[in-house]
Amino acid sequence: xxxxxxxxxxxxxxxxxxxxxxxxxxxxxxxxxxxxxxxxxxxxxxxxxxxxxxxxxxxxxxxxxxxxxxxxxxxxxxxxxxxxxxxxxxxxxxxxxxxxxxxxxxxxxxxxxxxxxxxxxxxxxxxxxxxxxxxxxxxxxxxxxxxxxxxxxxxxxxxxxxxxxxxxxxxxxxxxxxxxxxxxxxxxxxxxxxxxxxxxxxxxxxxxxxxxxxxxxxxxxxxxxxxxxxxxxxxxxxxxxxxxxxxxxxxxxxxxxxxxxxxxxxxxxxxxxxxxxxxxxxxxxxxx
Ligand code: C2E
Ligand code: MG
Ligand code: MG
Ligand code: MG
Numbered sequence: 001x002x003x004x005x006x007x008x009x010x011x012x013x014x015x016x017x018x019x020x021x022x023x024x025x026x027x028x029x030x031x032x033x034x035x036x037x038x039x040x041x042x043x044x045x046x047x048x049x050x051x052x053x054x055x056x057x058x059x060x061x062x063x064x065x066x067x068x069x070x071x072x073x074x075x076x077x078x079x080x081x082x083x084x085x086x087x088x089x090x091x092x093x094x095x096x097x098x099x100x101x102x103x104x105x106x107x108x109x110x111x112x113x114x115x116x117x118x119x120x121x122x123x124x125x126x127x128x129x130x131x132x133x134x135x136x137x138x139x140x141x142x143x144x145x146x147x148x149x150x151x152x153x154x155x156x157x158x159x160x161x162x163x164x165x166x167x168x169x170x171x172x173x174x175x176x177x178x179x180x181x182x183x184x185x186x187x188x189x190x191x192x193x194x195x196x197x198x199x200x201x202x203x204x205x206x207x208x209x210x211x212x213x214x215x216x217x218x219x220x221x222x223x224x225x226x227x228x229x230x231x232x233x234x235x236x237x238x239x240x241x242x243x244x245x246x247x248x249x250x251x252x253x254x255x256x257x258x259x260x261x262x263x264x265x266x267x268x269x270x271x272x273x274x275x276x277x278x279x280x281x282x283x284x285x286x287x288x
Contacts, residue, residue, distance in 0.1 A: 042098065050252060057113040088121065148177065176195060200256075206247070207239065234253065
C-alpha cells in the first residue's frame with residue numbers, strides 16, 4: 001500500500017510533485033485552504049455486483065486539484081493530513097458530499113450506496129459518531145446509504161476504543177467495511193468482534209490471481225471464511241478479464257477495479273452507470 005509505505009518514510013518520486021522539496025508548513029496551510037478554495041473533489045469508482053451486473057454502490061475516493069501543483073494523489077497528502085491532525089476535516093468533507101449525493105440520487109429514483117474511507121484517527125475518536133449525527137442533520141442523508149471503510153491497522157491501534165466507536169456507528173445505521181484485507185495484522189478473533197458487513201480483499205492478492213495457484217487458494221479461503229461469518233466480499237483492483245472470471249468462479253460478491261472503470265468524477269460516474277450497466281462479463285470458456 002502506497003500510503004503506508006509513504007508513512008513508513010520511503011521517499012516516493014512523482015514527476016508532478018516532489019514533496020520532499022516542499023516545506024511541510026506550506027503544505028499544511030495549503031491543505032487548510034483546499035477545503036475553503038474548493039480544490040477537493042469526490043471521485044467514485046463502481047462496485048459491480050457479480051450476480052446481477054448492477055452497480056448499486058461505489059467507493060468515494062478523494063482528489064485534490066491543486067491550482068499550481070496540479071493533481072495531488074491521496075498517498076501524497078492523506079498520511080500527512082493524518083499526522084498533522086487535519087484528516088478529520090477531510091473525512092467530514094467527503095462524508096457530507098457522499099450524504100448529499102446519495103440523498104439526491106435516492107430522490108431521483110436511482111439510489112446508490114457510497115463507501116467513504118475513514119482513517120485510523122477517525123475510528124479512534126470517541127466523538128466521531130456525533131460528528132456523523134451532525135452531518136446527517138446538515139445533509140438530510142440516510143445512514144443506510146453510507147458505508148464506512150476502515151482498515152485493520154486503524155482498528156488495531158487501540159482495538160477496544162475503536163470497537164466502541166464502530167458499534168456506535170453501526171447502531172446509527174451505517175454499515176462498515178474492512179478495507180485492504182490481508183495487508184494488516186489483525187487476528188481472526190478481532191474479525192469476529194468487528195461489526196462489519198463487508199470485507200475487501202486487497203488488490204495485492206487479486207492481481208495475477210489467474211496464474212497463481214497459491215494466491216487463488218488464499219482468496220478462495222478468504223471468501224469462504226467471509227461468507228461463513230455472514231460478510232459479503234469485494235475484490236479490489238481487478239484489471240483484467242482473467243482476474244474477473246477467476247473471482248466469479250471463486251464466489252466473490254462484488255468486484256471493483258479498472259477493468260470495469262477507473263474512479264470517475266461524479267457526473268461521469270452517473271453517465272457511466274446509465275450507459276454501461278448491467279455490467280456483464282461472459283463466463284470463461286463460453287467464447288467471450
Ligand atoms: P483504498 O481505499 O484501498 O482505495 C482503492 C485504491 O485503489 C484507489 O486509489 C483506487 O483508485 C485504486 N484502484 C482501484 N482499482 C484499481 C485497479 O484496478 N488497479 C490499480 N492499480 N489501482 C486501483 P486512490 O484513489 O489513489 O486512493 C489510495 C488510497 O488513499 C485509498 O486506498 C485510501 O486508503 C486512501 N484514500 C483515498 N481517498 C480517501 C479519503 O477520502 N479518506 C481517507 N482517509 N483515505 C482516502
Ligand atoms: Mg477504500
Ligand atoms: Mg482498499
Ligand atoms: Mg488498497
